[in-house]
Amino acid sequence: MLEIPEAAVLAMQVQERLAGLEVREVVAGSSPHKFAWFTKDPESYRELLIGKKLRSARGLGGMVELDFGGMKLAFSDGVSLRLYEEGEKLPAKHQLLMTFEDGSSLAASVQMYGGLALFAEGSYDNVYYLNSRLKPSPLSAAFDYEHFLGLFRPSTDSLSLKAFLATEQRVPGLGNGVLQDILYEARLNPKKKVSTLDEGMKRSLFRAIKEVLARMRDEGGRDLETDLYGRHGGYRTRMGRNTAGTACEGCRTGTVVKESYLGGSIYYCDKCQKK
DSSP, X not given: OOOHHHHHHHHHHHHHHHTTOBEEEEEESSSOOTTEEXXXXXXXXXXXXXTOBOOEEEEETTEEEEXXXXXXXXXXXXXXXXXXXXXXXXXXXXXXXXXXXXXOEEEEEXXXXXXXXXXXXXXXXXXXXXXXXXXXXXXXXXXXXXXXXXXXXXXGTTSBHXXXXXXXXXXXXXXXXXHHHXXXXXXXXXXXXXXXOOHHHHHHHXXXXXXXXXXXXXXXXXXXXXXXXXXXXXXXXXSSTTTTTSBOTTTSSSBEEEEEETXXXXXXXXXXXXX
């Protein structure tokens, strides 16, 4: 799933490989998917994109945005992007396939759910997109400790750390996936209440958000996700499905526990991440 580090990695790879190339062919909506959402009739994507050059790509929270000069194309969480070079076998199913002038093709596929938004610049009022544009990314200098403290309000005191960080778009693109290693780095339990955090805990959490997300990006994304070329990321996930039930590598006395919580799974060490 697209979260902050994967969106950043994919955008960088698209920028490096496809920026400056003209779109020669587009196929949209050929594999109907109940939970693939288009902002326009999929058939119109062909007319609106053919002949356009890709100017740039950037990560916006958990989205990847492509700029075609006046037209933007944004892929949301749940959309998988994959590049195929000329001559490579293309996937049988996809929600969007763009072929560029050099013969390479960019395929966008939805597994569970996902959005493919094509819109004129300044015309898209989706709240997730707008939040991702307006709020600073933890990967930027603008996400400083002062901004982080501003996320805490009286209304958040009763929330768990999972609910605080991974819901309501307080930090766009920070979802349940990257949350686990962030809290592990800060030695905080996902169920811990915001109201119980002292100043030291808040500073540890802030540092963990900045450092872990930057590390994930710099190492090519998480090992549980794939990049533009189908390769798994180089960042080894500490708290996830691959480590559940194993010994904690930090304290070496605890075990990585998996639990269902707030509509998803959480992972934590039962010794060094106490509530």
